[in-house]
Amino acid sequence: MSLLEFENVTLKFGGVIAVNDLSFNVEEGEVFALVGPNGAGKSTAFNLISRFYEPSAGRIQFDGHDLLAHKPSEVAALGVARTFQNNELFDHSTVLQNLLIGRHRHRQTNFLAEIFFSPNVRKQELQNRHMVEEIIDFLDLQPYRDKMIAGLPYGVRKVVELARALATGPKILMLDEPASGLSVEETADMRWWIDDIRRQMGITVLMVEHDMGLVSSVCDRVLALANGAKLAEGTPEQVQTNPAVVEAYLGGAA
Amino acid sequence: MRVHFKTSYEQDIRFFEDRWTLFLYASLVILAFALPYLIDDFYLGEMTNVLIWAVAGLGLMLLTGHTGQASLGHAAFLAMGCYAYHILVKYGVTFIIAFPLAGIITGGLGMIIAIPALRLRGIYLAIATMAMSILVDDIIVLTAPWSGGVSGMFSDPLNLYWIQIDRWGTPVAFYYVVLIVIVLVTIGYANILRSPTGRSFVAVRDSEVSAQAMGVDIARTKMLSFALSCGVTGLAGALMGMFSGVFNNETFSVVISVQLLMMIVIGGLGSIHGAFFGAIVIGFLPQFLSISKGWVGDMIGGSAVAIPGLEFGVFGMILIAFILFEPAGIYGRWIKIRTWLELFPFYRKGMFKRQKSFLKTERLQ
Ligand SMILES: Nc1ncnc2c1ncn2[C@@H]1O[C@H](COP(=O)(O)OP(=O)(O)OP(=O)(O)O)[C@@H](O)[C@H]1O
Numbered sequence: 001m002s003l004l005e006f007e008n009v010t011l012k013f014g015g016v017i018a019v020n021d022l023s024f025n026v027e028e029g030e031v032f033a034l035v036g037p038n039g040a041g042k043s044t045a046f047n048l049i050s051r052f053y054e055p056s057a058g059r060i061q062f063d064g065h066d067l068l069a070h071k072p073s074e075v076a077a078l079g080v081a082r083t084f085q086n087n088e089l090f091d092h093s094t095v096l097q098n099l100l101i102g103r104h105r106h107r108q109t110n111f112l113a114e115i116f117f118s119p120n121v122r123k124q125e126l127q128n129r130h131m132v133e134e135i136i137d138f139l140d141l142q143p144y145r146d147k148m149i150a151g152l153p154y155g156v157r158k159v160v161e162l163a164r165a166l167a168t169g170p171k172i173l174m175l176d177e178p179a180s181g182l183s184v185e186e187t188a189d190m191r192w193w194i195d196d197i198r199r200q201m202g203i204t205v206l207m208v209e210h211d212m213g214l215v216s217s218v219c220d221r222v223l224a225l226a227n228g229a230k231l232a233e234g235t236p237e238q239v240q241t242n243p244a245v246v247e248a249y250l251g252g253a254a
Numbered sequence: 255m256r257v258h259f260k261t262s263y264e265q266d267i268r269f270f271e272d273r274w275t276l277f278l279y280a281s282l283v284i285l286a287f288a289l290p291y292l293i294d295d296f297y298l299g300e301m302t303n304v305l306i307w308a309v310a311g312l313g314l315m316l317l318t319g320h321t322g323q324a325s326l327g328h329a330a331f332l333a334m335g336c337y338a339y340h341i342l343v344k345y346g347v348t349f350i351i352a353f354p355l356a357g358i359i360t361g362g363l364g365m366i367i368a369i370p371a372l373r374l375r376g377i378y379l380a381i382a383t384m385a386m387s388i389l390v391d392d393i394i395v396l397t398a399p400w401s402g403g404v405s406g407m408f409s410d411p412l413n414l415y416w417i418q419i420d421r422w423g424t425p426v427a428f429y430y431v432v433l434i435v436i437v438l439v440t441i442g443y444a445n446i447l448r449s450p451t452g453r454s455f456v457a458v459r460d461s462e463v464s465a466q467a468m469g470v471d472i473a474r475t476k477m478l479s480f481a482l483s484c485g486v487t488g489l490a491g492a493l494m495g496m497f498s499g500v501f502n503n504e505t506f507s508v509v510i511s512v513q514l515l516m517m518i519v520i521g522g523l524g525s526i527h528g529a530f531f532g533a534i535v536i537g538f539l540p541q542f543l544s545i546s547k548g549w550v551g552d553m554i555g556g557s558a559v560a561i562p563g564l565e566f567g568v569f570g571m572i573l574i575a576f577i578l579f580e581p582a583g584i585y586g587r588w589i590k591i592r593t594w595l596e597l598f599p600f601y602r603k604g605m606f607k608r609q610k611s612f613l614k615t616e617r618l619q
Pocket residue numbers: 013016017018036037038039040041042043044045085
């Protein structure tokens with residue numbers, strides 16, 4: 001059984017068919033990419049998994065659970081973490097606080113214990129700090145730990161979003177255009193991190209990315225989309241040389 | 255300039271950042287407890303009033319400043335707390351039980367009221383909550399047999415085992431009651447902020463979409479915030495009733511709601527300090543105005559003239575000035591001054607400049 005299964009999923013926004021009878025499987029431990037021209041429905045596929053939208057048809061299974069039976073706030077608890085195409089950080093908090101919110105799904109205490117800051121709350125907070133600190137080390141965020149998000153450069157914010165997603169301790173990590181807007185060096189860092197996340201942490205990665213260089217260097221399999229439907233699926237080379245894909249990109253550009 | 259070298263994670267979750275901060279706040283609390291020996295009863299009464307407003311401010315700050323839900327109906331919760339407490343006392347419940355119970359009742363009512371308000375945001379939420387203030391006015395009139403309706407209700411001195419405390423007879427004791435309440439509320443508030451609950455509030459305020467993706471249940475979080483906020487506001491209402499001695503359906507009008515909201519905006523949204531700073535402005539503004547009216551009267555050679563609505567007008571002008579020039583409120587200004595002092599002479603001019611944030615064109619709703 002695959003970790004994530006899309007079965008004939010369709011989503012319409014009024015007249016626009018954003019996702020059209022789409023099926024694909026993501027296997028445990030792989031790095032899987034969704035590619036396609038602008039408006040192909042890649043981010044919409046992510047938002048379906050996050051349960052922000054209700055599909056008009058189809059099934060989505062994650063790790064043996066029927067995702068469609070869950071509320072958006074329950075998806076994280078199943079082990080799904082994500083970043084957003086246009087950073088969605090908690091702007092008026094520090095980097096540290098943002099990462100700590102990532103630990104929310106592991107929370108054991110209730111608000112009454114927290115009002116009194118009971119020993120259990122203290123223990124849990126120390127544990128959270130410990131986990132978060134490891135991620136800060138891993139992603140070299142030490143210089144920004146106590147900085148407000150609102151004052152950080154774009155590239156750093158992207159890393160903070162990745163860090164926050166990792167802090168949830170996910171089974172699958174969904175990255176929506178992790179390298180967009182990053183410099184060449186930052187993109188190279190991102191490549192190493194994605195590699196490490198898969199190899200050292202054993203986390204499955206599902207990503208949307210336009211940078212085909214990055215895609216071919218870190219991804220095992222690629223799914224090309226256009227107008228919400230599948231064009232091709234396979235290794236990065238297979239997909240890049242697929243005539244239908246070439247056509248979609250050139251057709252989109254012309 | 256102070257530099258923090260962090261040696262353990264304990265340091266970040268500690269109540270006070272370092273010894274120096276601990277020393278500062280400890281001195282402040284000691285000063286607050288010594289205050290009755292330093293100032294006369296009139297000013298002690300004013301201070302008591304400021305502290306009661308600060309309790310109410312803390313209540314609204316939790317909802318508006320930390321969870322991002324504007325409310326123009328908090329006077330209704332002041333009223334609920336006030337009436338709940340005084341009616342309980344009338345039926346013979348002792349202060350020690352009646353007071354927290356008044357907070358719990360108000361919190362519960364606030365949570366129920368939050369349910370229909372969950373779908374509303376921003377200005378729409380503010381307008382809907384404003385209706386609360388008006389509704390409560392009517393309810394007080396309709397329940398006249400218990401609440402006294404238009405003719406009002408008197409606050410009996412509170413019985414604390416061996417002593418009777420009331421604002422006029424024993425102002426010092428009443429001040430201590432209020433002081434203990436605010437210290438406890440502040441500690442609980444700060445504890446919430448350094449725990450998952452507080453972080454979930456801030457998450458909902460800053461981005462509902464990603465709060466959800468982190469596993470925060472938006473509806474439940476907002477309801478909890480309403481409950482805690484209204485509960486604390488209810489406590490403040492009970493104290494206000496005791497302080498004024500007599501109150502009726504018009505005591506907690508919409509004007510009080512507006513004043514409360516203005517107060518936390520001026521003080522600085524999103525910080526505990528803001529509630530205190532705002533309360534000081536609200537509490538001492540009438541004094542300041544009457545003194546300055548005297549000066550103006552002397553200057554122009556006439557006697558001081560009564561200008562109706564002056565207080566509210568000046569308050570509104572201060573609010574506009576803050577929104578234009580210092581949206582972060584008094585607390586925000588204070589942070590800047592403190593940073594300037596700490597970094598002297600290395601302060602850079604653009605340090606607190608608000609950075610233009612990048613496009614958020616595709617924000618999900
Ligand atoms: N909330 C929405 N309401 C209406 N239409 C939407 C909504 N979200 C997306 N769409 C439409 O669905 C289609 C797919 O959008 P989506 O954001 O998934 O594209 P994408 O593949 O992520 O593109 P890009 O590479 O530009 O990010 C587009 O035509 C878009 O206009």
